[in-house]
Amino acid sequence: MKFKSTRGKSEEVSLTYALQHGLAKDGGLYVPAKFPLFPWRSLDKNMGYADFATQLLEPFFRGGELEDKLHAICYESFSFDLPIVDLDQRSSLLELFHGPTLSFKDFGARFLANALSHIKTDNKLTIMVATSGDTGSAVAAAFHSKSNINVMVLFPKGKISLRQQQQITCWQDNVCAVAVDGTFDDCQVLVKAAFADKWWQEHTHLNTSNSINIGRLLPQTTYYAYVSWQYFLNQCKKANFIVPSGNIGNVCACFWAKEMGLPIGEIIISQNENNVIGQFLQSAQLPHKPSVETLANAMDVGNPSNFERLYFLLGSTQRFKAEVTAFKASDEAIRRTILKVKQDHDLLICPHTATAVYAREFLPSDQHYIIVATAHPAKFEQVIEPIVGEKIPVPQSLQTLLNQQQSNVGIAPTVGAITELYQAYFNLSST
Numbered sequence: 001m002k003f004k005s006t007r008g009k010s011e012e013v014s015l016t017y018a019l020q021h022g023l024a025k026d027g028g029l030y031v032p033a034k035f036p037l038f039p040w041r042s043l044d045k046n047m048g049y050a051d052f053a054t055q056l057l058e059p060f061f062r063g064g065e066l067e068d069k070l071h072a073i074c075y076e077s078f079s080f081d082l083p084i085v086d087l088d089q090r091s092s093l094l095e096l097f098h099g100p101t102l103s104f105k106d107f108g109a110r111f112l113a114n115a116l117s118h119i120k121t122d123n124k125l126t127i128m129v130a131t132s133g134d135t136g137s138a139v140a141a142a143f144h145s146k147s148n149i150n151v152m153v154l155f156p157k158g159k160i161s162l163r164q165q166q167q168i169t170c171w172q173d174n175v176c177a178v179a180v181d182g183t184f185d186d187c188q189v190l191v192k193a194a195f196a197d198k199w200w201q202e203h204t205h206l207n208t209s210n211s212i213n214i215g216r217l218l219p220q221t222t223y224y225a226y227v228s229w230q231y232f233l234n235q236c237k238k239a240n241f242i243v244p245s246g247n248i249g250n251v252c253a254c255f256w257a258k259e260m261g262l263p264i265g266e267i268i269i270s271q272n273e274n275n276v277i278g279q280f281l282q283s284a285q286l287p288h289k290p291s292v293e294t295l296a297n298a299m300d301v302g303n304p305s306n307f308e309r310l311y312f313l314l315g316s317t318q319r320f321k322a323e324v325t326a327f328k329a330s331d332e333a334i335r336r337t338i339l340k341v342k343q344d345h346d347l348l349i350c351p352h353t354a355t356a357v358y359a360r361e362f363l364p365s366d367q368h369y370i371i372v373a374t375a376h377p378a379k380f381e382q383v384i385e386p387i388v389g390e391k392i393p394v395p396q397s398l399q400t401l402l403n404q405q406q407s408n409v410g411i412a413p414t415v416g417a418i419t420e421l422y423q424a425y426f427n428l429s430s431t
């Protein structure tokens, strides 16, 4: 399969090329040339997740360099649980946070890291990623032992939780953790600026593992596909999902799975105060406002990259309005929801998941919804513990990372600063 740009002004490329380059030359994002229908009705009911994922993604890998590696990549990447926990008769939580860094981003980051490490190349690859929290830790963990890849993780200084930061700054070796004096949007701008910069173009093969890389989104289709298939087998009904959204990658993957014919009904977007989608549905225009800080900080995105992919898929504002529903949760609503879920169900949820549980209240009570739980609550103890008034037990995998030695370097949000740091950290001359 070939991949094309959402802006239509670049030629179609192979999957390997799209994985290695992230952004298309015309500034657009790569999407599959077409979405094949997935014959889920004829599958063996006992098929496990990694085998299912291999079959789902096979058409995208067909004819490419990684075709015969796909099975191994799926097995290496999807080696953790995918539990569904009933909240009540009409809502369940899909827990996507049982990977090594406890957020759904482990699915995409591990898949991309394993795929890239299977591609033969002479140039040293550099991964540069901007993070509003969870991407950075997932990417750092996924790429840490891939010794032929240099990694720069840029996070907004003082704007992510201490534990999120510790999960980014505990790796060292080939992972350089960078505290940028600015917001998440500044970090994203900086990554784009490095891509456009001559020094970077000449001295390294620069790539990003932000969700603009299609290697992050394709694997995320697999859990929506797998869960909706299992749901249909058990319930003979389509699955409705509520997805906490910021950069719109995770929910775009859900729409892609639906496009492949999987039994998915409604797809609902929940957002925090940065309710870009809600504003678009009202005014048919993107607000282009800077992000504001909220309790659900991994969703503090003012200019979501993957909006472009979702809009491209749906094709027009009219269809976008028909297919997309969005809800906004204020910080106050997030707090109340975390407390209510604790009181009613004796369950702790993260602030991002809380936006989706809150949105559930506004949806028909006679329908069933699967609420996507995007991160483990222990990552956000600073928000949750004061609300529920008790300590959150730390899972062993997280404790191990927190015990590591930490290091990061602070920089101003300029290309010059990031270039200098890269040269110093990876021992390169400045010419």
Ligand SMILES: *Cc1c(COP(=O)(O)O)cnc(C)c1O
Binding pocket: 103, 104, 105, 133, 134, 135, 211, 244, 245, 246, 247, 248, 249, 250, 251, 298, 299, 350, 352, 353, 374, 375
């Ligand atoms: C990244 C993230 C989100 C938002 O996902 P997008 O793909 O950016 O929409 C939601 N919750 C958590 C915990 C995250 O880390």
